[in-house]
Amino acid sequence: MPTMDQALDEVLNLAANHFKVPREKLSPDDDFFKALGIDSLQTLDLLTKLENHFHVELPDYELQGVTDFRTLASKIQARL
Amino acid sequence: MSSLIAKMGPPTEPPHPARRTEQFQGQTLSWSLNSGIIELALHREPNNEISSTTLAELEKFIGALDELSRKAHALIMCSTLKSGFSAGADLRELYGWIKEYGRAEVANHARGYLERIHRVMNVIDACPLTTIAAVHGVTFGGGFELALVCDLIVADKMARFCFPELRLGLIPGYGGIPRLKRDLGNAVIRDLLLTGRSFNATKAQQIGLVSQVVGEGEALRAARATAVQIGKFDRSTSATAKKFIKPIPYEELQREIDLFCELIARPAVEMGLKKFVESMDAQPYLP
Numbered sequence: 510m511p512t513m514d515q516a517l518d519e520v521l522n523l524a525a526n527h528f529k530v531p532r533e534k535l536s537p538d539d540d541f542f543k544a545l546g547i548d549s550l551q552t553l554d555l556l557t558k559l560e561n562h563f564h565v566e567l568p569d570y571e572l573q574g575v576t577d578f579r580t581l582a583s584k585i586q587a588r589l
Numbered sequence: 590m591s592s593l594i595a596k597m598g599p600p601t602e603p604p605h606p607a608r609r610t611e612q613f614q615g616q617t618l619s620w621s622l623n624s625g626i627i628e629l630a631l632h633r634e635p636n637n638e639i640s641s642t643t644l645a646e647l648e649k650f651i652g653a654l655d656e657l658s659r660k661a662h663a664l665i666m667c668s669t670l671k672s673g674f675s676a677g678a679d680l681r682e683l684y685g686w687i688k689e690y691g692r693a694e695v696a697n698h699a700r701g702y703l704e705r706i707h708r709v710m711n712v713i714d715a716c717p718l719t720t721i722a723a724v725h726g727v728t729f730g731g732g733f734e735l736a737l738v739c740d741l742i743v744a745d746k747m748a749r750f751c752f753p754e755l756r757l758g759l760i761p762g763y764g765g766i767p768r769l770k771r772d773l774g775n776a777v778i779r780d781l782l783l784t785g786r787s788f789n790a791t792k793a794q795q796i797g798l799v800s801q802v803v804g805e806g807e808a809l810r811a812a813r814a815t816a817v818q819i820g821k822f823d824r825s826t827s828a829t830a831k832k833f834i835k836p837i838p839y840e841e842l843q844r845e846i847d848l849f850c851e852l853i854a855r856p857a858v859e860m861g862l863k864k865f866v867e868s869m870d871a872q873p874y875l876p
Contacts, residue, residue, distance in 0.1 A: 550636065550672055550727055557747050557789045568786045 510589050517582035520559065524578070527558050537579040544578075565589060610653040611660075615646040620653075626816045627661045627718070631668040636676035639731045639763075643679075644706055651712040662824050663816035664713070664720045666739060667809050673726020674748070675735060680757070684862040692859065696850040703762055703846045710764045714738040714837050717828035719819045723812035724748045725805075729787070734763035737772075737798075740831060743815065744790035744799045745808040751787035757865065758857035762849040767841035773797060 511519065517537055525532040528545045535544055542548075547555065553569075559581075560567055565588040575581055612621040617633035617640065629650060631637040668674045687695050713720060722736035725745035733750050736742050754761050760782070769778045777796050781788070793799040803811045819827065852858060 550676070553727065553749050553787060554747060556787075557749050560789050561746060561791065566788070566792060568784065570784065570786060 511586075513582065513586050516563070516586050516589070517579060519562065520578050520582045520585065523558055523562055524555060527555065535578065537582075538577050540576045541578055541581065542576060559585060563589060610656045613646075613649065613653070615649070617643040618646050618650070620650060620657075622657055622661055624817075625660065625662045625820050626813065627657050627664045629664065629666045631666075631675055632670060634670065636672045636727060637668055637670055637674065637732060638676055638679035638681075639706075639735070640679040640682050641702070644702070644709065647709045648705065651709050654712065654716055658716060658718055661718055662820045662827070664716065664718045664739075665723055665809070665812045665816055666720070666735065667723040667812065668725070671726070673732075674722070674724040674728040675732025676727050677730025677732045677734075677753075678762070680862055680865055684859075684866045687853075687859050687862065692854045692856070696854045699762075699853050700846060700850045703849060706763050707842055707846060710734070710738045711837060711839070711842070714768075714835070715832075717824070717831070719816070719827055719831065721812045721815055723808040725808050729753060730761065730765075731763045734761055734765040734768065737765060737768040740835065741800045741812075741815065742793070742798060743801045743803060743808050743812045744793060745805055746790050746802050747805050748790040748793070748799075748808070749787050750781075750789075750793050750798070751785065752781055753785050753787075755782065755785045757861035758855060759852050759861075760845070760849055762845065764842050764845060766845055767838040770841065771836070771838055 521535050521537070522532060524530070524541065524545055525535055528547060528551070530545055541555070542552070545551075545555075556567055556569060556572065559565075563585050565585060567584060567588065571584055572581070575584060613619055617637075618629060618631050620627060620629045622628075631643075633640070633643060637643075686698050690698050719741070720739040721741045721743060722739040723743050724736050725748050728736055728744075728748055729751045730753055733752060752761050752765060760766065766778065766782065769781070773796060780786075790799055790802045794802050801811055801815070
């Protein structure tokens, strides 16, 4: 099982790759909507990417109000 | 006389009626028939929201389906939009009905609309062809219900399914619940319906909704390969088998219309739709 830091790093890499944003421009506490320039439907894409990568199920109501990568990674970590 | 014809060019004849049905390009969808496979492609920006224009074009499609079916063995439904298969009913149009007709009258209008869309869904559901939904991205609400009329669902691994209607104070209205009940256990349906959560293609396959999960951008290719395989079998045997194993729950579908019409007149629906339509939230699709 990845550590919290590893999970966070994987989330950042995956988001950067999928939305074609330079990885160095993303920080753990960034608002991912703003940092990635994504809307609600693209957020669902990110959610699916994360679920497929980590082999977890993330009910979207658990992510309501989550806007930064660090909290997102902690939600994933809690389901691993 | 011959020089006059030469000047005018060859006489132009109206297209043969049979040819006219073989392809169609509408505002919200198009269809074509090639090598025994009909492809019905949704293409209404931004997310294939199902509007009254979509419904009118779907009605045009089922009007042509009898004739198309004589030359086909399979039907594939897909989307040409990057965002996904369909985000479901056009909620702005639905909100517009409440504003136009008022809560007292909106149920009557909704009933007429639902009866039309159920007729479309039922015709596709019962048609003798083998039907395949090739889905990717957002497959929500009415879009999910459209996929559920098909015999098989082939999903891109980035497909995401959801029945978000309860967030709006409604239930799915295009036949979703009876068709889910046909295919799934009641506990799974309660989870999908009562939590309104979305779920991915892998989960959809685990619960028995999706027959194949394929890589990104591969759903249509896989659906075509499946349709070619289906074409190797005797058509009438396939149609007989389908009729035997896929009954249409007409009674429950009618009850769904009644229940939807009862709910749509409630204040909670107007409030829910208003919130959605006016939302500046970055996550309006999340509960």
